[in-house]
Amino acid sequence: MSSLLVTSCKKDEEENENPPSTTVDFGTPPSAGIVTTGTVEVITEDNVRYHVIVAVNVCTVTIVETETDVVMIDLGPAFIQNFGTQIKAYADDIGKPISVIITHAHGDHFGNIDKFESSVVYAETSVVSELAANTTFAGLYTGEVTAVESSLTIGGLVFSFDKVSNAETNENAYIYLAAEKALFAEDLIYNQAHNYIREYTPLTAPDELTNWLNGLNELKTQFGGYSHVFVGHNGTRSDISTVIDENIAYLSDAQGLIKGTKQLTAGGFASTNQQVVDELASLYPDYVISALNLSLPDAFYPGDPGADWFAPVEFGDPPPASTITTGTVEVITEDNVRYHVINAVNACTVTIVESATDVVMIDLGPAFIANFGTQIKAYADAIGKPISVIITHAHGDHFGNIDKFASLDVYAETSVVAELAANTTFTGLYTGEVTAVESSLTLGGLVFSFDKVSNAETNENAYIYLAAEKALFA
Known part of the structure; x- marks a missing residue:
């Protein structure tokens, strides 16, 4: 009896641990x-x-x-x-x-x-x-x-x-x-x-x-x-x-x-939602994209600010416009970039792009306006950040003050570098090396993309754009 009882109990335990499987006929x-x-x-x-x-x-x-x-x-x-x-x-x-x-x-x-x-x-x-x-x-x-x-x-x-x-x-x-x-x-x-x-x-x-x-x-x-x-x-x-x-x-x-x-793959660090979105799209090209773009401005409604990922840069006060007596200054401030647009008295324009950490001078104006070069250098220095220079083409009214920036890094689109090297006025003013940029350059967290139009206003006209900031330097 005892043996039968134990056997019976063990069988019951096994059935509880491994209940008989049932298959539903779902149709x-x-x-x-x-x-x-x-x-x-x-x-x-x-x-x-x-x-x-x-x-x-x-x-x-x-x-x-x-x-x-x-x-x-x-x-x-x-x-x-x-x-x-x-x-x-x-x-x-x-x-x-x-x-x-x-x-x-x-x-x-x-x-x-x-x-x-x-x-x-x-x-x-x-x-x-x-x-x-x-x-x-x-x-x-x-x-x-x-x-x-x-x-x-x-x-x-x-x-x-x-x-x-x-x-x-x-x-x-x-x-x-x-x-x-x-x-x-x-x-x-x-x-x-x-x-x-x-x-x-x-x-x-x-x-x-x-x-x-x-x-x-x-x-x-x-x-x-x-x-x-x-x-x-x-x-x-x-x-x-x-x-x-x-x-x-x-x-x-x-x-x-x-x-x-x-x-970022291109170098530097993201400072805008667009840069993050673009980088993730590049890193994961086979992923379904729909949710990614919802982090961008205007995603849900006009004026939608987008995801709150980056704090606006605290730029502080710009240098006094009176630093430039040979032209005018307009300052345009956005979340992560500030533009200082300096128009010389002859309407030649120098644009200073200021990020959270850097200053980039796009062209340097003509040498023939007395004191203009000294003044734009003083203005840029007053911002108090490392300065780089981009030259867009080999006309003297765009590189004329390069001698005031001789100790700085200078960049140009690849074909423009060749044009500058062949320009005796430029080589007389600047003996340093101009770094050639094939497609893009990251400075201060901003991605400067380069392209050109050939045989137009001059042999090689470069233009630069900040895609994330929707800014074109033509």
Whole structure:
């Protein structure tokens, strides 16, 4: 009896540890043709079926289908015409009760909530507060969002909830099915798409990208061995540790560029949002671009200042205009650059480009105006920053005062260097070396791009532009 009892108990324990597997007959999924505004991928496992709907802008809606229920994880954006109607039709076609989980308070994740008014809506507790404070959400959905503290069981599956705070946004929830080894990371992990870093505010605490990176490392530790990760942008991956590493690399690069610990490929450091965006686009050329440009000025509305990544430079007072008695001075101040435009009495112009750390003189005016060269040198010196010189072409009224700047670095477009070397007036004034610039030069964190027009006003006319600052020196 005792032996039989022990054997029986052991058998019961084994059955509890290894319950008999059951395979749900899910039948044929709805037609992918229902969703013309995106693509549908269906992944079927023993007791769960995932329908991954990727909108044309790669926003992703994941439908978790159990034997008895359907759970929508996020609902995509409202601005894609018919997308909300189509995902609702697709979910309805499965033919089971529908519940909704919203992971965070971004419109591209709750935008179609109005199509699901009759469904029960859930969110992680802190996300519920975020949604309640979001006027767009409140305008779309008047029902109650049920707060989930730790877990929720729907259709026999246990959806566990957790979050990372102050990362991609204030509160980013993630959900996981431990038994099924499925992670719904949403906007904490992107799949070969530029991360949305618009809300990064490095000038104030907390450092959101540091929090995000820490969260990713925790996700990798906890979920690296899972079978699936479903993301908020661009579908799903099965190589979870790899996709997390990709996000860590991307966010580390972004943080370094913004905080000045990573140089631009062209040299120097970023000082504008445009420089960061351009560099990330160059570093990750195969990534879907959509979220990246949302950090730029005017991204959301005319006059939108863009992401708050860089503090405006404190330039202080400019030198007194009275330093120049042989011309006039106009000062134009922008966030990270100040232009001092000096017009000589004969209308020849010298432009001084002042960055946070440097001064760049673009052309130097004519020698035949008495004291003009001495005065522009005194004015530039009064700014109190290292001075470099760019000469645009080999006319004396543009290089005539080069002798006043003999100890400084002088640059010119490659073909202009040859023109200057052949100009006896120039070589009589300046015995130093002019550095040839083929395409671009970084000075004081600003990228000066060079190009030219040949056989026009003279043999070689160079022009320079600051793309990020939208400034042309023609």
